[in-house]
Amino acid sequence: MQHAVIFPILVPLITGALLLLPPLQASVNKRRALGGLGLLLLLLSACYGLWQSAGGVQNFYLLGNWPAPFGIVLLQDKVSAIFVLLSTVLACCCWLYSLAGEDERGAYFQPLLQFLLMGIHGAFLTADLFNLFVFFEVLLISSYGLLLHGGGKGRTKAALHYVLLNLLGSALFLLALALLYAMLGSLNMQDMALRISSLAPQQVLIVKAAAGLLLLVFGLKAALLPLHFWLPAAYANASASVAAMFAVMTKVGVYCVMRVFGSLFGDNAAELAGFGRDLLWIAGLATMLLAAVGVVAAQHLKLLVAYLVLLSAGSLLATLALGHTGAVAAVLYYSLHSTLVAAALFLLADLIAAQRGTVQDRLVAGRPLQQAWPLGVLFVIAALAVVGMPPLSGFVAKIWLMQAATDLHSRIALWSVLLFCSLLVLIALTRAGSTLFWRVKAQAVTAQRADAVQFAAVFLLLLASPLLVLFGEPVMQFCVEAATQLQFLPNVRAVGGP
Amino acid sequence: MSTLLWIVVLPLLASIFVTAARQWQRSYLALAVAAFPALALLLLLPSAAAIFSGEVLRYQVQWLPLIGLNFSLHLDGLSFLFSLLILCIGLLVILYARYYLSAQDSMARFYAFLMLFMFAMLGVVLSGNLLQMWFFWELTSISSFLLISFWSQQGDARKGARMALTVTAAGGLALLAGIVLLGQITGSYELSVVLTQTEQLQQHAAYPVVLALVLLGAFTKSAQFPFHFWLPNAMAAPTPVSAYLHSATMVKAGIFLLARLYPLLSGTELWFLAVTLAGLTTLLVGAYFALFQHDLKGLLAYSTISHLGLITLLLGLDTDLAAVAAIFHVINHAIFKASLFMAAGIIDHETGSRDMRKINGLWKYMPVTATLAMVASASMAGVPLLNGFLSKEMFFTQTLHQGVLGSLSWLIPLLATVAAIFAVAYSARFIHDVFFNGEPIGLSKTPHEPPRYMRVPMEILVALCVLVGVFPQWFIGDLLSQAAVAVLGSAAPEYSLALWHGLNIPLLMSVLALAGGIVLYINRKHLFVFQAGFAEQPAIYRFENVLQRFVQRCRSLTAAIDNGRYQRFAGLMLVLVLWLCGAPLLELASLQGNRPALPLDMLVLAGAAILCIAAIATVLTIRQRLLSLVMISVVGLMVSLAFVRFSAPDLALTQLSVEVVTVVLLMLALYFLPHKSVKQSSPGHLVRDLALATGVGVVIGSLAFAMLTQQTDTISDYFLQNAKTGGGGTNVVNVILVDFRGFDTLGEITVLGIAALGIFKMLTGIPRFMSGADGEGRRWALDSHPLLLAVVSQALLPLALLVSVYIFFRGHNMPGGGFVAGLITAVAMILQYVAQGVDWVKPRLKVEYSTLISLGILCATITGLASWLFERPFLTSWFDYFDLPLVGTVELASAMAFDLGVYLTVVGSTLLILANLGKVTTRYRPVHKEQS
Amino acid sequence: MELVMAIVIGVLTSCGVLLVLRAHTFAVVLGLTMLSYAVNLFIFASGGLTAGKGAVLGVTDIYADPLPQALVLTAIVIGFAMTAFLVILAIRARAELGNDHVDGHSGSRQQQESRF
Amino acid sequence: MNFINTLLPTPARSLLLFVVWLLLNNSVAPIHLIVAAVLAVLIPQLTAPFRDPQPPIRRWGLALRYIGRVLLDIVLANLQVIKLVLGPNKNLRPGFVLVPLAITEALPLTILAGTVSLTPGTVSAEILPYQLHENSAKPKFLLLHVLDLQNEAELIASIKQRYEQPLKEIFQC
Amino acid sequence: MLNQIVLIAMIGIGIALLLNLWALLRGPSVPDRLLALDTMYINSIALLLCYGIYAASSLHFEAALLIAMLGFVSTVAVCKFMLRGDIIE
Amino acid sequence: MTWLEWIIALLVIAGTLFVLLGSVALIKLPDFYTRLHGPTKATTLGLGSLVLASMVFFNFIEQQLNLQQLLIALFLFISAPVTAYMLIKAGLHQKLAPTAGTQQQELMKQRDKLAKGE
Ligand code: NA
């Protein structure tokens, strides 16, 4: 099973390609079956990957059997295994949700979802900076297609902005790559990290410029202020399971900051060590504040959830800027929690909107929900989790983030911002919940009842939250180990070297 | 000590149980629910012996040690007392609620929430870990939110619940910060450890912060001034909820917290001052406003605020006995206030109103209830022989023995007396205005006694008022002393619980209060008139207004920042580029590096000039779109030539072929877009953009120069050395593409394929929008498929295919490859579309483009997978040379199969995009009259 | 020669940026195309300029750095895919929103609110 | 014969492909000959649907001669154009000319128009009427733009005689 | 000597390209400019041929061939656009 | 220089001159229709002689069989007339004004009628 490392990339790739063949084009059920089978295989391989990485070894996969750092290398460690599993679980739930009919509301939903996963997993697994760019593009182009799924003006408009900004971002990424290659002469992140300590002073400055560009690019992906512009509209307009799936997209940006900046500008990077932390810190906190304000301001539920995603991205990056292992571990845990819960909220918003007639998910009085009781319970659970109230994972995550701040200044800044934002989110969510569920204006009309698979998808996503608390100890322990492993850079030149 | 665990968990089980058993008959349901806390009580009581002998019972399970959160239970005198209150009063409330709730109310839901709350409350008081305590603390907020908003159809209930949650959760967040800080200072969150670190904490610089944060938590929860406003509005809750939460439990959680951390936090000037002042103010404010409430429950709510202030004040006084008095009053207040709330509930239930201006003279209709309520009120007023009197006496005594405010300390007993006068007055009002004072006005039903068992809880509580009042030592002596030990962290001070301590100042104060209260009540009219002068909006509206204004602010802020303008954010991004790249450049001593420069030649200069001029011309002609398209084609051509000049033939080929497809694409797009655009940028806007553009250009150009003049040792030599021997090709660029970095290429063709799919998606169902004439208003020409073009394009197709094959096969060794070959094929096919139209091509083409994409990707992937058969990683290449008779040496390489995948994907994607776009444009073509 | 290359890259970037900041999708598309020219040249330049004869073995003895060339090739293809997508998206936006403004609304409103 | 017809439905096209492949590879090595042959068969088969039926070349010798004549005309006439282009613009006598057509088949007509365009002094502008659909009237006129129009009739005659007539013969139409 | 002559020829073609650019910028009509662009394509082929002789390398042949084939397609496409608005119908 | 080199030189110079001529024509001639003649012919011819030069060079000087360049000429000779045809069609469609002395301008207008077969 030496090839297991690459499964998370190849399984969706092959599934996606097969889904385009004529026999599958003709039949909805076959498409769904194949899509599901692909996800199942993916889930198995993600679990296997996690199990494999739990042994503590960093698995390299030398593509084309070329020695590192010349060929492209995949790196499977605990961090990437966690994220791969996260996105796979998320995808399974989104896929499940989409079976209620959303997947057929436009062409190519199933293959695009698979390709998106391929891109995301590629970004998580690759140890090559240019390959990372390629996978970024894979995930972006799939996300463009998915964002437009279902059609409509709002989606088109949001997609236009999303695509434009990301194209700019891609250009910047390439500039950064070129500069780094020119200065370091390599594309393998670990190899670059080895080379970075022996730069001439003039080159250091050029690398600094490149690092700035990279920060911009990852910041754009992670929706860091002021590069967050695309996020609220895109997420709020995407169709439900797509929006839910997108919950992991900002985490890709966070992951890249963690991985790339962690290795390139780690402790042995001489004067470049810790590059960008100050910026991330300020921008992360600002993002949190803006996001919280956005959460309060949001006039419909999906937009509110979109700002919640923004808030979590800000929290993650600000915490990451603290720069120590504990902070990274907390970030990992928080990523798991926030991704799944935000996804559940997106799906819930859709279910709620579907039963409220013309007012949809707008936060105004509307007709009573057909299934107020189950939806209400799920909403309360999700809200508690996202606000960071016990007994769900949010509070553990929040406490851990807070504990990550250990010096006076970071405590003052992070805690006050984090807690203030929590309060705003609480206010907003209680307002939203009481409006949606309690402020009933018109008479009940028989609306479309939510499908069982939809409930199942939301339930599964939300189930993760209590599980993360109940089995918090092993999960957190794993996060700590992963963070520690991330700090420790493998010598890639020793792998299959000439 | 897993009994501790059961005590906590049983109510949770009850909550789960009741959700499952929601179809049960109401009485059975109530009984079944009551069984759980009853059992918990049975489990708790046996530990009394141990507790009274000074033991502390613990139960600990490792939970999340990484953040210091363990499941840790801690039963000492204080928690025993509170648990007892919670369980006993909880049981009474369950019984009471059985009769209180109407048939429409979901009893199961009510009990589920109530039990959840009980679980949370028990968790708070039994917590042995601060983080865990916070966990339950927040759970009380949540469950109380659910309980207050039980009648969610009423706006007041929703708003009241939200307000309560907002205030208490805000406090909870502060408390969390306090606890985490405390944990970081003391190194643990375990009570048993933390409570021993008093000195370390109080000498720490952050002690004031910790204190402030913890007090914020406690004060919001216990409705201390200025956070008291949520409590009266929480009266929208069903009365059993008030009887439980707002007398004995939830609001006491803050008090409990103060008591719990008393050994750790108290003893400092800061503590005394902050707690005393908050308590004193709350005591006065609550007592004063209670008098003016017309709502029965409103009166009780303000009275509760006042009593909570009293207890807080006691905890702030610098004597040990004050703490004992505080605990004592916690018990007494719980007892009499719970019974009073129940009375209010009964009255509400039987009269349909809580407005004291309407309900009068109930003595006639419900004498038993009235008697009970009057006794409880008397206890609240501090009438001797009742429990309220005792603790109030102790309170008065302690106000006389403190020195918290220094030279102003005499104010405290004075103000305490004033508050007591008001307390007597509002208690008197409760009795007189409800049970006497003439006949009821405009009630919807004729009042009568409640069902027998609805009164039982009240009877029990009132009996306790009397019993404790008369035999205090016997009833609660041990309880109190052990609780006091827990609070003080040391042996309890000497005190005596007795009815009669002789003639002393406290007694005088009591008498004064009673007399003054009666006088005040009798003359209340004047005071009411005076107070009416300050008529204010109710807190709930003020709070909602503030919130509404805040939301509006947030909206305008969000709208101002996230204004939906692409230009702003693109601009910002570029400003960041300028800053992040420009700043390091400014530090650079010289851009020039160590690499020897190539000599300049005229041709390159001419080419560069053409390129730059064309680029600028593109910008200048941007409003005549066709023209700018022509201009940018020149740029593309020159870039390709530059690639040729600087030794990159592969790039030139690719750039050229991509260029053509892009132009075709843009032409198709122009059909939909307006051919000309109106000017939209103001001059200022333009100048700013120009400056930004120049800046970014200069920065990127400088970086390019700095980069170009730097010599670096790269990994490229490896590729040059191994391309032939390891990759089997002499065109190193191509070998990199299909072999060394074949994985990139696989991703790249996937991108292309996905783009085509996405485009197909966008094109299906695109609304019609196109122009019937060109930019100058000319109608379109008639000749849709010029003859000459048609014939030539047909002739070119086989030639182009041949060239594709040629380019494809030579790619591995010479410039070329699958990508360029694919584009040539695609362009040749596009030419067929251009020359003869979709209707001509479509029937002649048997293959689906999406299938081509799929086959292409699969072909490349399977080629990569094939290496698994040889136990090599994905994409490991294989090649060999074969000597064939007649033919000579032939090279076969897996890279060719890979490249075939590239070829197929490129053809499929390009054609899927362009052919479908073409179809769309034609579908919406307005039909000319002449043509039909 | 290096200076000329740098200037060309700079000019292309400037023009690209200026176009990218326009209000019409078409201009932005051209701007991004222009930027991608600049970027491609930039990547290409990261291997240094060589006036030799390419990276084909046996043809010459001075080789250009092949890796940046391969990277540019990938970048060109991806850039093409993205541009194509954007172009169609622009068409769709025009069709659905009724105009070709990047923010999807008409020019008159834009003029009043054109603030950075 | 039948076999050859199905294998090589368009021999001219196959021949062209065969030659071009060898030209492309600059080689007559056995491997290239084999590949050229395979492609010369395969590609025409593959592209057969994309080809409207055209009259076949009947007289190969004449066709070669035609090519030679056109090449010569191109060179010679270009020398005249030098004068026209470099001389003052006022000496130019441009004009439009309508040439009535005798051939109507698509391929010969295309070659005729192409030849006219390649030979200096004239550019084919339109083939009239347009072939908008299958029932359109056959082409009747070739509209030319002439750089230096001295004698319209002479020009028309020369085109018909030098180019149209041989083409008619080559394709026997 | 031959190299010198070819170099001069290349500069001549460079001048031709500059002239094309002038024509392109001058216009006045779009067909005029398109004509200039097309000429530029052809002149580039000429340049590549000379460069081939100059560098004694046939590596650039494909680029020239491609310009010959593809430059034509884009010119035709623009013409078709001017005529019909729609290049693929 | 050998005589072969002289031939190459001659062909190169001739080719370049024709190429230049075509480009000069583009600038100098008075209207679109006349300008069209320059590039379609002169440039094509110029390219033809450059192709020839290149072929001589590679086959005889470099001593390698190299006839690929012929293909360039072939493609050009096929495509140039079509390009010119499409361009002039576009020009006529846009009713670009011919220079003052142009004879039989009325044919431009008649074109529409003739096009429909009337
Ligand atoms: Na009354």
Ligand code: NA
């Ligand atoms: Na069309």
